[in-house]
Amino acid sequence: MDATRWLDEREDHAWRGYRRMRRLLDLELARELTQDAGLSEPDYDVLSDLSETPQGRLRLSELADTMLWSRSRLSHHLNRMQQRGLVTREECADDARGSIVVLTPAGRRAIESAAPGHVAAVRRHLIDLLTPAEVDALGALTHRVVDHLVDPGLRAARPQPAAEG
Amino acid sequence: MDATRWLDEREDHAWRGYRRMRRLLDLELARELTQDAGLSEPDYDVLSDLSETPQGRLRLSELADTMLWSRSRLSHHLNRMQQRGLVTREECADDARGSIVVLTPAGRRAIESAAPGHVAAVRRHLIDLLTPAEVDALGALTHRVVDHLVDPGLRAARPQPAAEG
DNA sequence: GGCAGATCGATGACATGTCAACGAAAGCAC
DNA sequence: GTGCTTTCGTTGACATGTCATCGATCTGCC
16 A cells, blocks of 8 residues: 555646636536526527527437436436427337437527527637637647546556657 | 537547546545545535644634635534534634634644555555646646636636737 | 514425336347 | 346436525615
8 A cells, every 4th residue: 555646736737727627617618608698508408409409409329428427317408408498309110119319499499599609708708819729739638538537457557848849 | 609619639638527526536535535534525625624724723714715615614514523522612712703613622633643555645646647737737727727717707718829918 | 672674494386307218119030 | 948147227216416586685886
């Protein structure tokens, strides 16, 4: 049992910063989204993923996997969205167990009117505060962490500081 | 009404990466924390902040502000932690409205036994996957975003790549 | 002192997320 | 086809977070 390697000052700074940003950024984006469009962030994400498909239709399990949600959570959330008329469910022809989530016209209007404001908020509170190099670093770093979480066997190594371009 | 500036490919990559990392990293850290120490992340944060004070005591509102929690949320959560014997409440001498949150011996044991494993998990799943430059970049970027959210008036500008000091 | 308004923390109602369990249907072995 | 196992999506119970509200107390002002 060797001694714990605590976080040094820089590591601690990064870790605390990440957690504070996560909390405050989420709060602010959710606040603006609710105020401007009457949608929660989960609502927005569901509608957004649906609207990116050609037909505005997705198998429930496929949508859940894309969003990294449990089927249970998605099912509950769809009930609420369905009651508000944003989505409907249809039976799946191939698989009688399945159900297909369908964007309603109202749902499409909702996401289309919400998107510009939301993207602007993401820019204003995050993206436009970063240098291009930081945007790239954030993209690289987050995807490396995600890949490692999905498959720790990959031993997702730190890229070598030098070399490579 | 000018056209929306959508996210370009790199910006979208960073934004999607951030959201996926946030979700997966939180899930994994919470999972390990529950399994190894019987604590949730909120539990851990409360205990951690308390244990960093000399006496293990903090005014409720002070703790709430530090954690960026609402007083309501903290009050609810303390009820649950109190029932499990991790904290207690004491009256505040200076201010009869106030209450002081106190770490119990059991609470101190809980955080002290949980901390090494949790820090190791943070290293394994995040910090140790980053280059030193990325750690610094993450620290700089997140704190800039946080400062801007706390006080947008600061116009927290992107640091100039060159020059300036 | 006495009043007006702010702050503190608690509470109840409600929204949301998690977890375990379930019935129905599909897949697979034989 | 018959059974065993897995997958799909739903459901109910419960844990957690948010919001509006409340009584109590403090603060500043007169």
